[in-house]
Amino acid sequence: MPTNPNFQPAGEFSGRFVAGLAALLSITGGLAYGLFRQSLIDGLSLTAAGAVAIINFHWLEVVVLRVVQPDSPQFDRGSVLRIFGRMALFGVLMAALLWVPRVDSIGVALGFSSLVVALIVEGIRWGRAGGG
Numbered sequence: 825m826p827t828n829p830n831f832q833p834a835g836e837f838s839g840r841f842v843a844g845l846a847a848l849l850s851i852t853g854g855l856a857y858g859l860f861r862q863s864l865i866d867g868l869s870l871t872a873a874g875a876v877a878i879i880n881f882h883w884l885e886v887v888v889l890r891v892v893q894p895d896s897p898q899f900d901r902g903s904v905l906r907i908f909g910r911m912a913l914f915g916v917l918m919a920a921l922l923w924v925p926r927v928d929s930i931g932v933a934l935g936f937s938s939l940v941v942a943l944i945v946e947g948i949r950w951g952r953a954g955g956g
Contacts, residue, residue, distance in 0.1 A: 841949075842946045843882060850878070850938045853871075857934065878939060886906060887903050
C-alpha cells in the first residue's frame with residue numbers, strides 16, 4: 825500500500841478530481857464567457873456560480889460520508905449545519921438572481937453546469953477504471 829496520502833486507487837471515485845475539474849471549467853468558462861459577452865459581470869456570474877456548486881458538492885460529500893455509515897451514522901450538529909448551510913448558500917445565489925439586476929442567469933446556469941460536466945467526466949473515468 826503506498827504511503828502517499830493523495831494516492832487514489834484506479835477504481836475509486838475522486839471528489840477532489842471533480843472539484844478541481846469543475847474549478848478549472850468555471851474559471852476558464854468565466855473568462856471565455858466574459859470575453860464573448862464583453863462583460864466582466866457575466867464572466868464573474870459564471871465563475872461565482874461554479875464556486876457555489878463546488879462548495880455545495882464538497883459539503884454534500886462530507887455529509888454523506890458522515891451520515892451514511894454502515895456501522896454507526898454520525899448525524900451530529902456539524903452535519904445538520906452543513907445541510908442547512910448548503911440550502912442557505914443556494915438560496916442566497918437564487919436571491920441574487922432576482923435582486924441584483926446585473927447577474928447573468930445564463931452565466932449562472934453555465935457555472936452550475938461545470939460541476940455536472942466534471943461529474944460526467946469522473947463517472948466515465950471511474951467506469952473505465954473498473955469502478956462500480
